[in-house]
Amino acid sequence: LAKTTQPISMDSYEGQEVNITCSHNNIATNDYITWYQQFPSQGPRFIIQGYKTKVTNEVASLFIPADRKSSTLSLPRVSLSDTAVYYCLVGAGGATNKLIFGTGTLLAVQP
């Protein structure tokens, strides 16, 4: 089954670009990759979703290499309010419909 791996934490400063990578070696052919953001005492919130190459929306970009075994969430010019935990989500692969959240990356943005 698929397993996702993310760095436990990252530090950044306001105004910098932050890249968070998730590895998902066993992703299934038809599975999408989705990233969520979670603040304390709240449910996760959708950021971006992609299948291959690059996806960009108003808050982030998602880069997916050709082999799709990893993905990188890119946050341009972070601010203090971007301090949160970021999760990647993929399907578990195989014959299961199970979904697997990554372990989460705590991003701490400092002034």
Place this chain on the structure above:
Amino acid sequence: DARVTQTPRHKVTEMGQEVTMRCQPILGHNTVFWYRQTMMQGLELLAYFRNRAPLDDSGMPKDRFSAEMPDATLATLKIQPSEPRDSAVYFCASGFGLSMRDTDTQYFGPGTRLTVL
């Protein structure tokens, strides 16, 4: 502004008691997810439904947990009997999916914080 609602927001109970958590998905969504979040295990998918039919419940302890969707506007998660190790935040999420495998965008509720003494 459509939102997923969950009740209760907080629940404190004693070991052995039955606990029922309720979720109202966003109107029009056909997929409902139940997650459990703890410091040790992170976010774990317990079960999810599409068009009220269970798609996966492999993450749910079958002996004490049960999840149902009596109708399209209500999902329930029951624990009977509850145990201290069930203490966690339980999230419900809803979304709209077309195929069996797509990870459609999920909209999460505020969660139910359960404490079992």
